[in-house]
Amino acid sequence: MEWLGLSYDEGPFYQSERFELYRAKVQQLLDSGQAYRCYCSQDELNAKREAALQNGQKPKYDGTCRNRTAAPAVDAPYVVRFKSPLTGETTFVDRIKGPITFSNEELDDIIIQRTDGTPTYNFVVVVDDAEMGLTLIVRGDDHVNNTPRQIPIYQALGYPVPEFAHVPMILGADKSRLSKRHGATSVMAYRDMGYLPEAMVNYLVRLGWSFGDQEIFSLDELIEKFSLDNVGKAAGVFNPEKLLWLNAHYIKTGDPERLGNLLKDYLAAIGVDSSQGPALPAVVKTLQERSQTLVEMAQGAAFYYRDEVAYDEEAVAKFLTADKRSILEALIRHLGACKDWSHDGVAAAFGQVMEETGLKLGKIGPSVRVALVGGTTSPSIYDVVQVLGQKTSINRLLMALTIMS
């Protein structure tokens, strides 16, 4: 959440540190007769559940201990079950899905405290949410079914029942629950893959929510514009391409200074030391428009920092042929004489080479590119030369002359 820029007002709280509270609440329910001890063994329970399922019955607890009259052995292990209402129905108005009604006959006497004395999820969330004064519970709609079990617990404990908003889930491309085989399921994995937090937030929020035709939202804008009213009901399929597009957008429009700082780590991850050589923000500017992720940008930026140019054989064979020697020599000369090492100054030097050789940039560019970068794709050649610097550029051109066939 920190990485995503999502802050919180208090906490985190650890349930493991609140067991006393849960114990007291369980006791309260026991004392008031709204919960009871159940001595049924797990084996018994499983057998009953299976039998019920076989006979086409609901696999719910049969209430053996709820109706028990005889006292059990003093030290027999037990769980605590909540006495769910047997008849009638439980209704709540979901802020997203509207009214939802469950017949109480569907409800089970859920276990609220295990044999080892620890409380269970459905009980703990009720106590926590109520004790913390939550008035609106926003959660995934895989919890819709838990709601009618939790509401009676709120009531039994004398807590006000909060409002609920169940947001749709995110599905994989095959519409099944999102899992590892659909790609990364952890946001941190996306950071490692070179995604920006604002792209992640923007993508995720638009999955299940909309604001007219708008696609791009800053965090501030989201805070201002987000509303439960515009949350959709249907589950959304995670679409990596759109995430990638958003990421590319934020890279394109991002601050080079900040991106440079981030890029450092991605370069380090592929064994490139950026402490020496061109300034990172300048490097970033040459790659912003052509990188979809920071990983991609790091790969594209590596040539700026490596001492040795990693020549691509095919590219060398095609563009560093002997007949290009005079071009490179002319360029070395004009670049060496260049006094104004700006983009325009560099462009002027190229201009002189073009004039001298009578060739267009299209004829000399590829060879220069291979000489400086090693391959046939890179940022604009003027930018590369300018960012690489006078000394390095000329050195690389000289090196290229030595490997020419």
Add this chain to the structure above:
RNA sequence: GCGCUCAUCGUCUAGCCUGGCCUAGGACACCGGCCUUUCACGCCGGCGACAGGGGUUCGAAUCCCCUUGGGCGUACCA
């Protein structure tokens, strides 16, 4: 099985509540063109959906019913 729930382009969605403005809009992806020193960016254009069937109505993507399909739940998991 039972319960809950959802259903517009391949995907995210607008429109649905308050029927006619919808020959259904936008975005991603894809295809084509333009731009161009490579790769990209950008710009222009194209392809492409109201799940099916019944109603209600002068008129339905919009309201009702059924069917089908998907998701979730059905734990001493959370």
